[in-house]
Amino acid sequence: MNQGSTAVNRQVASFEVRLTRYIDPDGRGLAPLPERARDAETLRHMYRVMVETRAIDRKAVSLQRTGQLGTYASCLGQEAVGTAIGLAMREQDVLIPAYRDYAAQFLRGVPPQATFLYWAGDERSMQFPDDVPARHDFPFCVPIATQLTQAVGVAYAIKLQRRHAAVLVSCGDGATSRGDFYEAMNAAGVWGLPLVFVAVNNQWAISVPRAQQTAAQTLAQKAIAAGLPGEQVDGNDVIALRQVLGEALDAARDGHGPRLVEALTYRLHDHTTADDARRYRSEEEVKAAWQRCPILRLRAYLTAQNLWTASDEEQLDAAAAAKAESVAQAYLATTPEPPQAMFDSLYAELPASLRTQREQAGARPAKEP
Numbered sequence: 016m017n018q019g020s021t022a023v024n025r026q027v028a029s030f031e032v033r034l035t036r037y038i039d040p041d042g043r044g045l046a047p048l049p050e051r052a053r054d055a056e057t058l059r060h061m062y063r064v065m066v067e068t069r070a071i072d073r074k075a076v077s078l079q080r081t082g083q084l085g086t087y088a089s090c091l092g093q094e095a096v097g098t099a100i101g102l103a104m105r106e107q108d109v110l111i112p113a114y115r116d117y118a119a120q121f122l123r124g125v126p127p128q129a130t131f132l133y134w135a136g137d138e139r140s141m142q143f144p145d146d147v148p149a150r151h152d153f154p155f156c157v158p159i160a161t162q163l164t165q166a167v168g169v170a171y172a173i174k175l176q177r178r179h180a181a182v183l184v185s186c187g188d189g190a191t192s193r194g195d196f197y198e199a200m201n202a203a204g205v206w207g208l209p210l211v212f213v214a215v216n217n218q219w220a221i222s223v224p225r226a227q228q229t230a231a232q233t234l235a236q237k238a239i240a241a242g243l244p245g246e247q248v249d250g251n252d253v254i255a256l257r258q259v260l261g262e263a264l265d266a267a268r269d270g271h272g273p274r275l276v277e278a279l280t281y282r283l284h285d286h287t288t289a290d291d292a293r294r295y296r297s298e299e300e301v302k303a304a305w306q307r308c309p310i311l312r313l314r315a316y317l318t319a320q321n322l323w324t325a326s327d328e329e330q331l332d333a334a335a336a337a338k339a340e341s342v343a344q345a346y347l348a349t350t351p352e353p354p355q356a357m358f359d360s361l362y363a364e365l366p367a368s369l370r371t372q373r374e375q376a377g378a379r380p381a382k383e384p
């Protein structure tokens with residue numbers, strides 16, 4: 016041993032995770048609003064999108080409950096996340112969504128009846144119209160976290176093509192415990208990709224609470240190991256979300272690399288219509304979460320600023336209900352695909368065993384009597 020050596024024990028790195036919030040749960044402004052949300056009409060637009068999304072979401076649940084839709088994943092309580100994503104993204108960007116990002120899809124031009132068709136198992140639902148920003152977006156990926164590595168591939172292509180565009184990929188809190196999440200962030204960090212990761216922390220991964228999901232203090236800090244900035248934002252404050260996501264997307268487009276944004280929110284509904292959340296969480300917890308609802312919060316703020324009246328609210332409620340009803344009618348009026356269609360998007364060439372099944376399916380009527 017070298018006699019002159021001394022032990023080394025010093026700090027070599029330190030990190031911080033910041034949380035952004037502009038409006039508190041009671042609708043009180045905590046600071047001057049950021050530039051992206053200073054305009055009154057922008058704020059009202061955000062509010063309208065969230066209310067309309069909630070009405071459409073409620074309609075989807077009603078259709079499922081009456082046997083007219085398959086299993087459905089409600090976005091109740093998380094409307095601000097999808098709204099802010101949709102407003103922060105530009106046409107040339109690519110959205111790789113998680114289910115519940117409905118508002119983002121609607122803002123990018125996906126017809127809401129396509130969402131209903133998706134949950135009815137109709138393959139045509141994810142063929143987005145050619146003339147809307149969503150035309151190059153991805154469909155939902157139901158297996159947890161698998162969309163994250165796909166997003167790396169898309170962002171890498173954008174970088175190779177030197178396009179001024181970014182990818183936004185979203186996932187739930189449960190997805191952040193998967194290997195795909197770390198692998199995707201690692202690759203994005205090394206390659207400096209134009210990629211924004213949004214971890215929508217709605218506190219529950221089906222029946223697993225956040226505390227049993229990970230021992231990490233925040234989900235945002237998971238980015239630090241991959242060399243990415245990670246930050247938290249109040250996911251029920253649409254103004255804060257719009258600002259943080261706008262900054263992250265601008266940075267990604269401008270060549271400053273990827274970021275992780277953890278949006279703190281709460282899933283007010285069951286995981287899906289096939290779930291009963293009363294079995295694993297208390298009524299008090301859900302009641303308390305309603306107090307932080309993103310729609311109530313923005314309405315309180317707008318009302319206090321004299322930007323929204325009772326009559327505005329009444330008109331919006333009626334318009335949102337009418338919109339939801341017309342979406343449902345458009346969905347119900349769609350001629351179902353033939354049963355064999357379920358085989359047609361699986362393989363370039365169908366294996367023999369599935370060819371037989373496809374033929375058998377074709378021999379059945381489109382709708383069982």
Ligand SMILES: [Mg+2]
Nearest residue numbers: 187188219220
């Ligand atoms: Mg979750």
